[in-house]
Amino acid sequence: MKDTQFTEKSITITTLDNEKPKSIIIFGAESSGKSTLVAALAAHYNVFFNNEFSREYLDIKMNYAKYEDTHALTFADVEPIAIGQLCSEKRTGKLAISHNHSLYFLDTNLLTTYVYSKYIYEKVPFWLEKAIQDQNYSHYLLLKPNTKWQFDKQRGGENSRLFFYEKMKGELEKRNINYIEISKLGNERLQEAIEKIDTLIKLGLSQNQF
Template sequence: MLKKIVIIGPESTGKSNLCAALAQHYHTGWCPEYARSYLIENGKEYNYEDLLVIAKGQLALEDEHSSRLQRAGTSPLFIDTDMYVMKVWCEFVFNKCHTFILDAIASRRYDLYLLCNTDLPWVQDELREYPDPETRDELFRIYRALLIDQATPWVEIRGSGTGRLQAAVTAVNQLLNS
């Protein structure tokens, strides 16, 4: 059975790099963050309705990667971003959240969350919005509170380089060996 592991956290916390490294380590696949390609293609200015389009695109991309791995008999799937990220993004920027996103949170099932801490240095790119440490820490606390209040196991990932990857591998191994 396909195990799904979601990597979440604020911007510039190494989520995409961690997904790629974990997929390589376990010889499996990972689902990238749809928002990046959407914003590169459509421009970095977005509105509340764009976040619904991005959420639907993220779920479609996740389903595509899930189906591919299930057909190949490969597991786990590492997922860069889920609907919790979309919820935080909607509420943080627009003070409201689409019902579609909330319904997806209630209906989707995952096996493990890896919450990336803000202990990595900020790396600027054209899509990132919140470089100040106070906002990054506030967003981290929001993600942490969401994970505390739900049933799926989760582990906070800290450190850099191979230490960060090893912390994630340890958490994934515990899931896979349970």
Template sequence: MSQRTGLVFGKFMPVHKGHLALIDFARKQCDHLIVSMTVTPDDVIPAAIRLGWLTELLATYPTIEVVTASDDFHDPTLPLWEATKLWAAFIKRRFPAVSVFFASEEYAIPLAHHSGLHYVSFDPLRQQVPVSATLIRQQPAQYWEFIPDVVRPFFVKKVCLYGPESVGKTTLAQQLATEYKTAFVPEMARSFITSNTFTIDEIIQIGQAQTEAVQAAERIANRLLFCDTDLITTQIYSSIYFDQIPPELTALERSVQYDTYILLDIDVPWVSDNLRDQGHRREEMLNRFRLELDKRHLTYHFISGSYSERMIESQKVVGALLRQPILHDKIR
């Protein structure tokens, strides 16, 4: 008896639990299942990231083969009937062993006609898993339950609480994390040093630890991640204490991108501790922090007022952030 080779194809932008249900449905009916991910240069989620997700999610199934295919066969100006003729030709050329394909979309019927392949429909009304990749890209927070764990870090919105010493960053990060039932990343410097006598190597270690802490917290965050500080801050203090910024810190800054910054004003009382020593330069330091954001053309919100007012204003910022769709130039 000949082997039955099936095909599931799509952009998987991103792969979600509906896709996984379709793939599992198809896998159980085939000896060999090809999962083909189509890619174009304009995809809003890079192909390498999507391929990594699919590969990890399907690694435990030996009968599934994950491949990529350049989407140079689709002509969006054509009506569906004519467009699927081109798709059929591509499938026959690229996957000659395929005898059946599985899909949930309306293109499946004309594609089956043009290709001569058997077509098996799966949940066309999306009743089993009521979601689409488009909906997730538009409102990832709203459809969070349908996003696989391996995919979620890409959609976590990262908020950096930012500003000079003693403006309430740590307290606000903790309050916001509690309010939104998610994680927060503390200032890692306090785990490494107990005074402002330290070396350039130690400040590099602090930068590395801060970056690793953010990347680890992304994997467990619930839609949002609040970070007490960032690598720009580490660079500012490196410049102050050592009159230089190691290139390692600049490289580490590029490895984490925040969706927005909340720059906190200095209009709250100064609270001294064994690490804070810039109280006499608060205005100057605030201007320095703001300048670094402006130089990088980063999005930020300047928040002043009492601690309770800061919380209220920060929640407004977060609410707007959660409603934002994925950006077309978002690459991580």
């Protein structure tokens, strides 16, 4: 049988001394390598990861409504994207618990939805802030947007990438959320992230100490 991220394997996973699995957010603007890194990290630690829901949502809307790019989205789409993101995050967390995993990875989270809604539509669904606070995410790895820009129809452009990187970083700092920035490229990017996470596992740090 072909292995997938849901296939059980016999690899021993290093555990943290905690009651709940840690949710590690791979955070950053578009085309900064989040999807590649989150899949590689999940494979390295043999744990579950969650894809960014908005890309799946937009892909479906573009295919069925025959839109060509991100103009398919309006503010009316923000709430279903946020709900889908939240549901998929909870599903991944439950999978981690059921398999006794100590951590799992998220490719973006509700804070990403919040930032894009705030700066594109200049408004945010009223319940989103509380939902973000209730999630109690464990740790953030912020990806520096220094990777080569890769075009696809779901992306706004390289200037947009830099703009939203600054806004996302500012949102973390405004909320006093500790984060570590990942800035190396290629295979070194993965290794840098692994080293940071291994340090977290070794020290068993909480978010406020990370």
